[in-house]
Amino acid sequence: MFIQAVEFVRNYKKNGHSINIYGQEKATSVWRVGKTNTLLRGLECDLGDKPEDTFKEDLHKKLDGQLNKNGVAAVILANNSVSAAKKEEEIRKNILEDNLVDAGRERKDIFFADCSDFVGEIQGRKVRILKTEEINSITKEYRKWFGNKNYLPTDFTAKAALEEIKKRDYLLLPGIYTYQEEKPRDPQEIKKEIQKLSSEILETFHKLELERKEIEELLTKLKQDGEID
Structure with a gap:
């Protein structure tokens, strides 16, 4: 994900080093592979000085203080974290109620995009890379939603009020909100x-x-x- 982000910036003729990359990993082997991979590709990343569990010890506690007023941080969550209960639910609750989601910061609703039906391009056995036109369609819908309070969702997008998300135990699975009943x-x-x-x-x-x-x-x-x- 880090590498893809830098490539995206470079493709738009900007300095790839303008992205600050931070990460944390509990498994020692995965942490070492991540460190090695980013070093080999010339990426400056702060993955912590040791492998550690975020719940036990947050290695980037002051990360939010490094953003300027127009800064945006991307938080990548594992699949189960958007739907799991207990600690994961508490994290989702805090992120939403503290108004930290960019796709909802200045609005009373949250933007969702379910891209599970996008074809993309298969690389290897498990990796699916979205096509440029698919990425553009997501970006287009996000911008339409951001600038229009009366935005009408498409077949893969949705908007949900915080109250609705609360009723669903702060679940952030896009498919729950993008599902549309079949029209007569x-x-x-x-x-x-x-x-x-x-x-x-x-x-x-x-x-x-x-x-x-x-x-x-x-x-x-x-x-x-x-x-x-």
Whole structure:
């Protein structure tokens, strides 16, 4: 994620070193791999001077004080942290109630984007990279939402008031909020679809009947020739 962020900035002809990268990892092996990977790519990262559990010891307690008034910090959460209970729920609660979510800071609603249906490009066995046009569509919708209090969500975006999120135990799973009930369909459209399916089914039955007759004729001939009893 760090590497992708720097590449994104560089692609827009800006200085990749204008991004300050901080991280923390509990597992020693993962922490060492992260340190090595960023060093090899020439990235200046503060991943702490040791592997440590964030819940036990926060190595970046004063991080928020390093932002200027226009600064933005990206907080990357593990998948289960947006829905897990206990400590994770408390973290989500504090982030939301302290008004720290950029996609909601100056509004009474939070912007959600569910990109799980985006195709992207598969790299390796587990990595899916979003295509440029997919990233642009997310950015476009975010900007539309940010500048319009009457924003109408699309099929992959949503807006939810803090009160609604509270009722859902501060869950931050986008799919919960972007889900839309299926709209009533036109009866004429349904009728046409049924007629089409009926025709296809009848045609299939006809083909099966022809195949059945061919098989019966073949079996009869084989019996007459004494090849089967």
